């Protein structure tokens with residue numbers, strides 16, 4: 001497609017974790033069949049001038065041959081190179097001494113690590129015993145290996161005091177080991193697995209004052225009530241524009257999704273093994289999908305009147321709140 005760039009993220013290896021906040025959603029890890037990566041990339045070659053290919057969409061480098069994998073991802077890309085971002089596998093950092101040197105060799109300068117609380121809470125939220133100890137060890141190894149850790153914390157009603165304790169730990173590490181260590185707190189979106197945490201979503205008034213200086217985009221943070229009042233007379237329909245750069249998520253069953261929100265059934269665009277490439281590419285570019293067609297049939301005012309809680313002080317970014325409302329609507333359609 002002239003002028004269009006495609007970013008393809010194919011879930012080839014899955015993820016070692018099952019985080020309670022996972023916005024993508026939990027899926028089994030399935031070993032790819034031989035040639036699966038060539039098939040997925042070449043499916044789109046005739047239709048896009050530029051393609052960035054990634055063999056992961058959950059945990060980067062969650063395969064033992066991550067060096068060769070990185071080279072293959074570059075080779076499968078077309079007129080483009082995949083990026084590294086500030087993401088890495090803490091599972092691998094603590095198990096493989098060659099991994100941090102590899103990250104440095106491909107230009108990674110910072111790595112983000114996610115916190116949900118102290119030991120018991122962190123292990124429960126990540127879905128693995130030992131996750132807290134691993135993330136602390138990963139922090140130490142990154143610092144010693146010359147990479148800056150960035151701690152992101154997901155706050156809710158249950159863990160707010162623990163997040164304050166983690167902020168104090170980060171301050172100590174900055175003072176003693178790594179003054180560049182980065183730290184921020186946010187409430188996260190409300191979709192995928194995270195939607196189940198709606199009942200314990202942090203109230204804006206309950207965010208500990210000590211965390212306000214490190215709270216991400218606090219000046220734009222709203223209560224659910226404020227979001228409802230903004231949307232109650234908005235007659236426009238939900239829109240999820242794709243633009244000139246389209247990002248697609250491909251599951252290990254070859255189902256294809258946009259990267260807008262979770263990977264649940266209403267958001268499936270089609271399946272690479274079942275759909276003909278030309279028609280399928282048209283659907284992607286024109287947004288001719290089940291979820292996007294449903295979006296055109298409703299308005300924000302209808303959605304907020306049906307699903308919004310005008311008395312709620314829960315904290316939301318306005319865009320996340322809109323996605324939450326629309327996903328509530330899709331859930332009710334029960335396809």
Ligand code: SF4
Pocket residue numbers: 015016017018019021022023024025057058059
């Ligand atoms: S949030 Fe990331 S690390 Fe956690 S389960 Fe989802 S994909 Fe895996």
